[in-house]
Amino acid sequence: MATKKNYWLMKSEPETFSIDDLSRDQSTLWEGVRNYQARNFMMKDMKVGDEVLFYHSNAQPPGVVGIAKISKKAQPDPSCYDKKSPYFDKKSTKQIPRWFCVEVSFKQKFPELISLDEIKQEPQLKDMLVVKKGQRLSIQPVAENDFLYLLEMASVKMARE
DNA sequence: GCCAACGTTGGC
């Protein structure tokens, strides 16, 4: 069992749930993940205290808008039992839940987003999954170095203002 | 709105 802190990138469409929504609510259950790879990251690898790059997808421009942290480990995703929810899944039962979600808490909103384009322009960040073509996973692991480098980019921007 | 890149489903 790893004790070292892990880093992640989590995508959300701002029209559905933005960094401002998280800032207002302070914490949220990350419901609606219906991809096994993403689910497995939440179930197996995410720990309370892990830090998260909050990413706006389908946005103009798309990019990292702030920082969040994992505040509760994975639990069965309540939205898969809700017939009215777009995330309802009749194959998921209370006895054998198929989908899980973690709780994510607000940490910080960047004064200015780090756009996908800027990330692509940094040779340092070329291994980040988010810049790779066809990488659609909504939850991605992030290397510590890349996480820190991105924070540095955010603080440089801050200082410039 | 388009479409490439995937992931999932279901017939066989």
Next chain:
DNA sequence: GCCAACGTTGGC
């Protein structure tokens, strides 16, 4: 277990 058809994601 293969694979075609279909659905989704998400940048552009």
